[in-house]
Amino acid sequence: MTVLVTGANGQLAAALRAILPPETLFSGRAGDILPHLDLSRPDEIAPALDKIVPNIIVNTAAYTAVDAAESDEETALAVNAHSVGEMGRWAFQHGAFVLHVSTDYVFDGTASRPYTEDTPIAPINSYGRSKAIGEQRLRESGASHAILRTSWLYGPAGRNFFVTMLRLARERDALRVVDDQMGSPTTTAVVAGAIHHMLRRRKTQDKSSAPSLEGTFHVTCHGQTTWHGFARAIFEGAVSRGLLDRMPRLEPVSTSEFPTSARRPAYSVLDPSKFERTFDYRLADWQYALDAVLDSLHP
Ligand SMILES: NC(=O)c1ccc[n+]([C@@H]2O[C@H](COP(=O)([O-])OP(=O)(O)OC[C@H]3O[C@@H](n4cnc5c(N)ncnc54)[C@H](OP(=O)(O)O)[C@@H]3O)[C@@H](O)[C@H]2O)c1
Numbered sequence: 571m572t573v574l575v576t577g578a579n580g581q582l583a584a585a586l587r588a589i590l591p592p593e594t595l596f597s598g599r600a601g602d603i604l605p606h607l608d609l610s611r612p613d614e615i616a617p618a619l620d621k622i623v624p625n626i627i628v629n630t631a632a633y634t635a636v637d638a639a640e641s642d643e644e645t646a647l648a649v650n651a652h653s654v655g656e657m658g659r660w661a662f663q664h665g666a667f668v669l670h671v672s673t674d675y676v677f678d679g680t681a682s683r684p685y686t687e688d689t690p691i692a693p694i695n696s697y698g699r700s701k702a703i704g705e706q707r708l709r710e711s712g713a714s715h716a717i718l719r720t721s722w723l724y725g726p727a728g729r730n731f732f733v734t735m736l737r738l739a740r741e742r743d744a745l746r747v748v749d750d751q752m753g754s755p756t757t758t759a760v761v762a763g764a765i766h767h768m769l770r771r772r773k774t775q776d777k778s779s780a781p782s783l784e785g786t787f788h789v790t791c792h793g794q795t796t797w798h799g800f801a802r803a804i805f806e807g808a809v810s811r812g813l814l815d816r817m818p819r820l821e822p823v824s825t826s827e828f829p830t831s832a833r834r835p836a837y838s839v840l841d842p843s844k845f846e847r848t849f850d851y852r853l854a855d856w857q858y859a860l861d862a863v864l865d866s867l868h869p
Contacts, residue, residue: 573769574624577631580601581728582671585758586628589766592629595622599631607631608648615656619664626772627657627672630766632701634729636675637831639696639780650700658711667714667772674721674753674790676702679835684794685720686841687786695832699725705786717786718761718845721838722800724756726863735801736808739818741861749822751797753838754790764789767851783848789858790841798822803857819847 577583578596587596589622597607607618609631619627631638632650639646653668661668664814676696691747693699705717732755738745771783795803801820808814842853854862857865 571626571773572604572622573628574625574781575628575630576607576609576623577629580630580632580634581725582624582630582723582758582761585725585762588628588759590764590769592763592802593774595624597622597631600810603752604824609633610645610651610665612652612656612863615653616660617659619660623664625666625669626662626769627666629654629668633697634670634802636695636697636834638852639700640691640831643696643700646696646700647703650697651703654704655707655711656730658708658713658715661701661713661715662711665714668708668716669768670704670708670715670717671761672705672786673698673701674719674838674840675835676705676719677835677838679751679855681837681839684839684841685788687844689717694835697709697832698835714780716784716786718765718788718789718842720756720761720788721790721840722753722755723758723761724755726866728758731755731797731800732804732860732863735804736813737801739805739808739814740817744819744821745801746821746823746828747801748825748828748853749796750824751834751836752794754792754794754840755800755856755860757854757863759862760791760854760859761789762855764845765851767849787845787848788841788842789845789853790840791854791859792842793856794839795856796822798854802805804864807860809823813864813867 578598599608678692724732
């Protein structure tokens, strides 16, 4: 059984590396990481997969630069949509399974209660559109697949809000953080744990139950907060563990005071209960998961 994880240098792939069996293959787009799989070149996906011949593809690679995607939609589409379709096509032809990671940004953020998997999608920025089309291409490919949507993803390293906040808190006395976008901060360890559990369930399932383990699932931590609330929790936890000398002053600001190229959904909370029911698996509360990340950095 060959399991291929794409996006080797990404934060979710790092968490998967810590938990999946050592024989798991991790592909990157360049450099020393072999095998190479460059998702900005959809035509090259099938020939590359012909050489790797995976039974399971866990696609964590993505064009995740949300603001840059506004002016580079073509690349975002190639990576997040067309290549995902190519993976699906290859998987369908070869009887492989695709576990694809998607995002809360497929929704428009106008809801006031957690989004379920059957809520119609309506992305409001290029990144969200490219991820939404990627989901669609995978479904249309006919491949056996699962789409896991997650949100506000972070881990102890990588490009994420948690790492940025800790760095800024060491550099500045005061920080202004958006307080009118609501979501569920979710750690890479929680999503990696859920993926590991899914893969083990697939291995042990009998054929008749296979279809019920496929489809679209929301995988996030429980609970919700704003970026401002998340920042405060990061700083309180970091100060109490000696990771920061002092609390910076935190000023809540509105999205309109913090303009970005890409619009952000105001409400991004996903309901993960379908995943928990289907896989008999409990996802952590966001504060508990944050404590685990802070503990891992404890000096
Ligand atoms: N971050 C979030 O808040 C968030 C929220 C919801 C969902 N998600 C989804 O979760 C998944 C994992 O995200 P993440 O936060 O782990 O992302 P990440 O840390 O930004 O990693 C993405 C990986 O994709 C790789 N990549 C980018 N363009 C590529 C290309 N053309 N060919 C091959 N690889 C390419 C990057 O390679 P390099 O290292 O070489 O750049 C990087 O290793 C993605 O599907 C993302 O859409 C993320």
